[in-house]
Amino acid sequence: MQLPNDYLERVYAGVLGKLIGVYLGRPFEGWTYQKIMEELGPIEYYVHERLNQPLVVTDDDVAGTFTFVRALEDYGIKPDLSAEEIGKAWLNYIVEERAILWWGGNGNSTEHTAWLNLKKGVPAPHSGSIASNGQAVAEQIGAQIFIDGWAMVAPAQPELAARLADQAGKVSHDGESVYAAMLWAAMEAEAFVASDIDHLIDTGLKQIPGDSLIARLIADIRAWHKAHPDWRDTRQKIQDKYGYDKYPGNCHVVPNHALMIMSVLYAPDDFQKAQMIVNTSGWDTDCNAGNVGCLLGIMNGLDGLSEGPDFRGPIADRMLISSADGGNSINDAVRQAYFLANLGMQLAGRPSLEAPKNGAQFHFSLPGSQQGFRPQTGLDATGSVRIGNTEFEGSRALTVDYEALGPSQSAVVTTPTFSPREMLDMRTYDLMATPLLYSGQKLKARVKADERNRGTIETRLRIRVYDERDQLRDIDAAPVVVQPGAEALLEWTLPDTGGQPIAEIGIAITGTGKRADGRLIVDYIRWDGAPNLTLKRPAGDGDFWRMAWVNGASFFSKRFPAAFRIAQNRGEGIIIHGTRQWTDYQASGKVMIHLGNYGGLAVRAQGLRRYYGARVTRDGKMQIVRVRDEDTKVLAETAFNTEFEKHIAMKVKAEGTRITFEADGVSLTAEDTSPDAFRDGGVGLLVHEGALSSNEIRIGAA
Structure with missing residues (x-):
């Protein structure tokens, strides 16, 4: 099977598109079009700050999508992966009442209902069938929202993507919900090699019954799209014929699938416009926008994500995948892109991709990647800092640009390695996570100062650790002097933290003279070795040590x-x-x-x-x-x-x-x-x- 030459980058764009869509739509999930227009207006960009919410949050759309696909890793990378095996992955990775799902109760939440069936020994696909749970429960939206991973491991293989989505969807859903999942998965798989939206829709339709409600719905929306240049007119048609009031349950698949099809028909080549349409239209906004974002990310690539406003910068690749495998929870789009692409390579009978930079956890090797690094704010982080990504020695690297650093001023960039404090403000979905690195492990970073830099700098590794009041405190390694044009290997065996989790790691840059301006290139950051620590109750009355x-x-x-x-x-x-x-x-x-x-x-x-x-x-x-x-x-x-x-x-x-x-x-x-x-x-x-x-x-x- 011929893989696209830019397969990895398109997977990365698909993951980013999913994240952008979810984080755009999450703050007003469940709102109607009318309420959105009255209180927010058209959704042109992130609105989380207007609603006093964090941007990067735990969400079932993200956690389920990037957890359930791990059944391939656990039960064999094979095209005939079964619903029963994916159901077993549910029981391993889902923590009851705490992780991944909306725990809305038996008969209220479709996923909760299916999980209860699995737990009492009803295997998939019976766990999600209409015969087990009734048509209303089985045809809610959930099968569709989790399918993007299955498409990204099956590039240019719409039949395989649809088959995997069918088996995954049937763990918890049935009927029209599974048809919607199969169709959208096939569209995403075909989007790796085709960019005509009508061709993608036709490809998806081939995977489902022609007399299904999903197929009839798509025929209606195509006709309305041709008749009405303004998407708002088609949205009203959808509300009139396929609105929430026409279907039972909390979040039926049919109205939401209709909005997704509408959005990509009206804006197949414009990521921001498609996101504006699908989010402004309301209903299950984070789910719909996430699926639309993934499809257009795959189809139009990284350039397509960058043609409008800066959606990538505020996210900085960050993602949270709450599950019982806590070391996978604090994650980023680069790490996930490599994971999914390697599954896809192996499904296609190809060897895995070579791990960049000898397996470094942070390698910044995809265009524009930041892997969670952002400027640190605080008393000693007073310098002006900008983060970017550049070509470097045949690969790519992170850039840290700083200005006007004096001897007592630092420019600091960090990335999360454990649950951020914002998790305390997240609603609906808990975050199950453990830290990524630990006392006793050796932390390394290769850095290089740009030869055009003004002034000598000191660089040092930094960790940020929760204290007895659940506030972050800085612990720094010894500084290393770096002259303009010189490079350094920073190494540090991580110290004992007294039982507290390491929440962030990063690099601090400090001027040594009157003024320092310039750029530090961070080639990679990695850690190795077994931990050497004592897990215990630390001093004080904090709680993050237990939440670790x-x-x-x-x-x-x-x-x-x-x-x-x-x-x-x-x-x-x-x-x-x-x-x-x-x-x-x-x-x-x-x-x-x-x-x-x-x-x-x-x-x-x-x-x-x-x-x-x-x-x-x-x-x-x-x-x-x-x-x-x-x-x-x-x-x-x-x-x-x-x-x-x-x-x-x-x-x-x-x-x-x-x-x-x-x-x-x-x-x-x-x-x-x-x-x-x-x-x-x-x-x-x-x-x-x-x-x-x-x-x-x-x-x-x-």
């Missing part, structure tokens, strides 16, 4: 004497800390089981249902288990005298294929060389129908 754990338990409170006390009412509860970058490491600490059928530690945790468990049981066993979906395989077992309300000294080590577990001097070892083995993931505390506590967990190299 993915909370998959019924109860997790900081108000008990022990730092970590969890309780689970039904089934298994787990809290998870760490990232998929953790490979070989050990975790140790004293664990107390207050009640439960079993409890202990997890390592290489990749969500709620993918990890190794090192646990002791109520019936007198000590076990190493591999949990993968509904299958729990005991890898090793021996007798152990488990007592409630007694500290048990535990240590578990993951090294290569070997897992070792010690509890109060009793040792156990297991080897896992199977295809289902886990190679990476975070640490966890787990308990089954009871309560467990620990005061600190120490993490170190294996």
Whole structure:
């Protein structure tokens, strides 16, 4: 299969288009056209500040889109991925009542209803079928809003994109909702190689029944588009024939799909105009604008995103993907573009893309990319700063332009590595996240001063850490002097932060003479190695240290004497800390089981249902288990005298294929060389129908 030569960049543009649309439409989601016109007027640009809301927020459109596609990673990169496998990914990555979905209740929220079915053992596609949930519930909008990832891994393959969207959609939806998803996925896949909007629509129509309501709706809108030069007239026709009042439920797919088709017909080559139309038209604005933005991003590329106002700058690539894999939550459009493009390459039988700059986490190698970096404001960040992206040594790099820096003035740029303080102001959707990097890891950055710079500068690495009042405090590495035209490799083993999460990393630039002006080029920033830290309750009464754990338990409170006390009412509860970058490491600490059928530690945790468990049981066993979906395989077992309300000294080590577990001097070892083995993931505390506590967990190299 011939892949487009600019495949990666078009995926990047598609991801950015999705984000721009979601963040444009989110602040007034659910408003009618009439209310939008009365209170906001036509939506020409971001309006979040006018409504006192953050710009980059948690949202189901983003979290679901970029989480559910990971079923390909977990169950095999194959064209025949099944709805049942995607449903299993739901159960691994979705934290009940906390992550990804609108938890509006059984029969109210289609996704919540489907998740409840999955949880009680009803597999997909039955979990989302009309037979299970009724037509009204099954035909809400959700199947459509999550499909962009499936299209971006199937460039120029509309049939494959539609098939994947069909299977993914049927986890939670059925009927016209799935037809809408299939059609739009096929359009996006074809948009990699075609730019005629009528051809894209015809391509999508080939994937669904000709007598479906979605097909009839599109015929109507095409006719209205030809008859009415003004989109407002067609919008009124849609409201009259396909409006919300014609369909049951909270957010039916039909009215919203109609607005999407209308928008791309009236503005196929104008990203801003299409966004203005779809957002001003109202109803489910973030969903509709996100799908439209992704399609036009793919079709018109990065240049198409840049022809109007600066939509990219305020976002700076940032995205939040709340899920049970907390290390994937603080994310950016560059990272996601590479992830999706690599899936697409492998689906097409091609080797993966080479990791830029030897696998650096921040490499800025796509045009205009910033990977979350923005100027830091604050007392010591007083210089004038502008951030950009430039060609550099055959690739690309971040640029930091500064002006008039004196000896006591700094120009600082940072990027988030954990939950921002704005999460406290986000509505509807929680953010489940863990930090990206940790004490003991080595942070590196390669920088170069432009040869035209005026004055010598000092550069230093910076981390920003939450303090006892949940405010950010700066911790800096030793400065390095950089003359004009010179380069430097900044290196720093990250210090102990006293149990507090690292919220941001960055680079500070300080003048050393009377005045410094110029540009610092940041080639890459990376971190490596196993963490070396103690997870504990830090000083003060802050809460971000606790929110740095993915909370998959019924109860997790900081108000008990022990730092970590969890309780689970039904089934298994787990809290998870760490990232998929953790490979070989050990975790140790004293664990107390207050009640439960079993409890202990997890390592290489990749969500709620993918990890190794090192646990002791109520019936007198000590076990190493591999949990993968509904299958729990005991890898090793021996007798152990488990007592409630007694500290048990535990240590578990993951090294290569070997897992070792010690509890109060009793040792156990297991080897896992199977295809289902886990190679990476975070640490966890787990308990089954009871309560467990620990005061600190120490993490170190294996």
